[in-house]
Amino acid sequence: MSEAKRLHPVSILFDLIFSVRQFILPIIIGFFSFRNDSLVYYLLALAGLLLLYFVIAIIVWYRFTYRVVDDELRIEHGVFVRKKRHISKNRIQSIDLTSGIIHRIFHLTKVEIETAGTGMEAEASLSAVKRAEGEALRRELKSGDTGAAVNDELDNETSEQPERPHSAISPKRLFIAATTSGSVGVIIVFALTGFSQFEQFIPEETFKSTFNWAIGLGLVIIITLAVLFLLLLWLLGIAGTIIKYGKFTITRNEQELFITRGLLEKKQITIPLRRIQAIGIQETIIRQPLGYVTVFAEIAGGSMDRGEDFSSILFPIMKEEEVNDFLAVFLPEYAGVDYDLRPLPKRARKFYMLRASWPFLLLIAAVGWLFLKFIWIPVVLLVIGGIGLGWLRHRDGGFKVTGKRVTIRYRGLLSRNTVLMYHKRIQAYEKKQHKLQKWQNLATANFSIIGTMGAGTHFTVKDLAVSDTHVLSDWYSRQRTRTDN
Structure with a gap:
């Protein structure tokens, strides 16, 4: 050429x-x-x-x-x-x-x-x-490299390459992934953002008349319209997920993973195994009771336009008990996921609840000052969203060291994440401790790996016992010494 x-x-x-x-x-x-x-x-x-x-x-x-x-x-x-x-x-x-x-x-x-x-x-x-x-x-x-041949097989073209390990998402699993994706929240944010951009161009009289018309409909009708609107957004989220992950297939070559997905826009993504820095298992608050998870990989380098939210989805949805079999086929070095981790100490629970509650406490103060009769609303949100979320985050946090691999678990806003990292992929380990943590004999552990665009990706477990952070520190130093030698 x-x-x-x-x-x-x-x-x-x-x-x-x-x-x-x-x-x-x-x-x-x-x-x-x-x-x-x-x-x-x-x-x-x-x-x-x-x-x-x-x-x-x-x-x-x-x-x-x-x-x-x-x-x-x-x-x-x-x-x-x-x-x-x-x-x-x-x-x-x-x-x-x-x-x-x-x-x-x-x-x-x-x-x-x-x-x-x-x-x-x-x-x-x-x-x-x-x-x-x-x-x-x-x-x-x-x-x-035999990568192109594998992709030719995915395109139903003739190839003499032997059949390689591959897995495809079934229509049933794709529908479950779509209905439990939680993408409706993202759509709502985009809708509100778009409305805020065009609101300034709506005539004030039109805006007032529309508002008065909505108030005149009555509470029951307004709630019904709101429910229908959310249902429409939910259906749009389902359609978006099906279009994005339709015909999802992952195939392993000797040195690479090949992912093909998409109904309208067909994407073929190549992931060199040497660039995988960590493997993650994500459980959203909707999927966790159903036992479904998403498996993703943190990739070193790469660009932001891969469309995977800074991580690469290795499989959109599977049962939790299927993860080890999946990893044994495609990433055998990461197989053997152990969910029995060392938990956080009970004395750390109040810190998790406080961190999750302070936005609702500010909301209570604001509503109490302006709309005292509606103060029960942020109080309910405090109990459910603040104290409840803090309790979940404390319960789900933990870690475990197994040979050269460390497993950590933490909960973000709505998802519980279990991350597996090998020592050779960890760029830095940091222990942090503020005054309140020192008073309670607690500390925060932070692991850094190479992420998207070569920048660092950080995984943090807050409020570990100080003795546990010493265990992690000794493990990191000991493994690094062995590597240097």
């Missing part, structure tokens, strides 16, 4: 869509701001800008070329200033293929190349190439 090649012409459309998306909010505001004759001039100006962006996109596409020469990928781009980027095969960590709706219509794919030094974005991105050409480019850049 020494001959310079250009991207597929469809990439011009992608560049144009990206440019328009950056200014979508001002464009929408313009439609509300201009009226009558001024709207015509606004539309003409908008059409002129779109034409200008289209011409620029054509020039950018024509000036972008790529080729593979002397074991490196060479990319040349730039309109006025010509830029050249050389990426050696030896530096390439992973090559991911993504096919959105438009890609699949034209049998194209997007190629994203990541190296050890990848930052906010992929080291190199080819927005639109022929599917076969993308596969050929991956084989060329990963020559001597």
Whole structure:
């Protein structure tokens, strides 16, 4: 592939869509701001800008070329200033293929190349190439590796490679994952954010009349509408999860894991085993009573645009008792998860409850000052959300050292996380202690590993007994000494 090649012409459309998306909010505001004759001039100006962006996109596409020469990928781009980027095969960590709706219509794919030094974005991105050409480019850049062959099997293409360990999500499990994902909260946040952006453009009279109309409906009707609205958001969350994780399949090669997922946008993600820093088991507050968990991996390096919320989901949902069998097949060194951890001391419970309760205490003070008759609402929230959450966090916290591996467990806002780390992956161990902890003979343990973009990812267990932090400190120092020797 020494001959310079250009991207597929469809990439011009992608560049144009990206440019328009950056200014979508001002464009929408313009439609509300201009009226009558001024709207015509606004539309003409908008059409002129779109034409200008289209011409620029054509020039950018024509000036972008790529080729593979002397074991490196060479990319040349730039309109006025010509830029050249050389990426050696030896530096390439992973090559991911993504096919959105438009890609699949034209049998194209997007190629994203990541190296050890990848930052906010992929080291190199080819927005639109022929599917076969993308596969050929991956084989060329990963020559001597059987990764491409495994992905060819996932695409139902002929391959002479032996069958490798793989697992796929069933429709039943996918539906359970969608209905218990808790993504409705994220949708509500986005909806409120969007409303706050457009609220300033709603006429005050319209806003007041709508508010008075809603009040006049009565409490029962308002509650019914609120329930229907939440149900709609829940259904949207279900659809989003099914679209994102539909046809999820994970396959293991000798040195890599390959993940394929997505109904509308098909993604193929490559995870080199050497870049896995920790394995996590997450139980949301909804899934935990049902016995379902999500298995994820913390990956060193990589970019923020992998779409996995800074971690890579190894399997969206499975039964807790299935985790060890799953790890034994795909990551045998992490198999043998032991959930019988050393618990936190009972004297630490009050600190967990206090930390979880202080936002509700502030809310009680505010409501008591402004709306005294409704003070029972934040009090109930304090009991359920503050004291209850603090009790759960204390009960779930703990750790266990097994040979060269440490297992820690903590609860975030709504999810309980069990994380397995090997000593060689831990970059630093830190013990912290404030005055109140010192008074109660407690301390906080913090483990740091390499995370996304090469930055640190930290796992913390608060309010351990000081003797337990000494155990962890001795383990970390002893293992490091053995490694140095």
